[in-house]
Each structure stands twice: as C-alpha cells, then as structure tokens.
Amino acid sequence: xxxxxxxxDNLFHLIFKVPKKKIxxxxxxxxxxxxxxxxxxxxxxxxxxxxxIKIEPEESINLLSYKDIYxxxxxxxxxxxxVK
Numbered sequence: 095x096x097x098x099x100x101x102x103d104n105l106f107h108l109i110f111k112v113p114k115k116k117i118x119x120x121x122x123x124x125x126x127x128x129x130x131x132x133x134x135x136x137x138x139x140x141x142x143x144x145x146x147i148k149i150e151p152e153e154s155i156n157l158l159s160y161k162d163i164y165x166x167x168x169x170x171x172x173x174x175x176x177v178k
Contacts, residue, residue, distance in 0.1 A: 098145075098164060098167050098168060098171070099164070101144050101145065102141075102160070102163060102164060102167065103117045104144075105137060105140050105141060105144060106121065106126075106137075106160065108140070109128070109133055109136050109137050109140060110126050110127075110128045110129055110133060110137075111128055112126060117160065118160070119159075119160050119161040119164065120159070120160070120161070121159065121160040122158055122159035122160070122161075123158045123159070134154075134158075137163075138154045138157065141163070141167070145167060145170075145171065147167075147170050147171070147174065153166070
C-alpha cells in the first residue's frame with residue numbers, strides 16, 4: 095500500500111524546500127515561493143518516478159496545489175490497483 099502523504103511530503107520538502115512541519119494541504123503555487131514553472135515540471139517528474147505513474151500534460155496543468163495533487167494521486171493509484 096502506498097503512503098501517499100509521506101511520499102508527497104518528501105517531494106515537497108526536496109523540491110520546494112518546505113520544512114516538513116509546514117507542509118499542509120493548503121500549499122499551492124500561490125503561497126510556495128519556489129513553486130515556479132521549472133519546479134512544477136520537476137515536481138511532476140518526481141511524482142511520476144516516485145509513484146510509478148504517468149501524468150499527462152493536460153493533467154499536470156491542473157495540479158497546482160498539494161490538495162489537488164493528493165486527490166489526483168488517490169484516484170490514480172486506486173484506479174491502477176483496480177486494473178491489476
């Protein structure tokens with residue numbers, strides 16, 4: 095079973111340098127200083143690698159907050175597990 099929160103927290107800490115204690119669901123590109131277009135691409139690539147999923151470009155443009163990413167991963171992983 096995936097621990098989505100722990101893995102996602104680690105990626106936010108690694109890419110955006112957000113202290114783990116400050117990672118909350120309300121984080122978004124609007125309130126994370128290092129969340130620029132390049133780091134957004136880095137985040138998407140890291141998520142794909144860490145969770146072993148594919149994120150389409152059309153999907154990635156909607157992943158602009160921790161909450162949105164978390165919900166997306168829950169659905170994507172749940173769907174992938176049903177297919178197996």
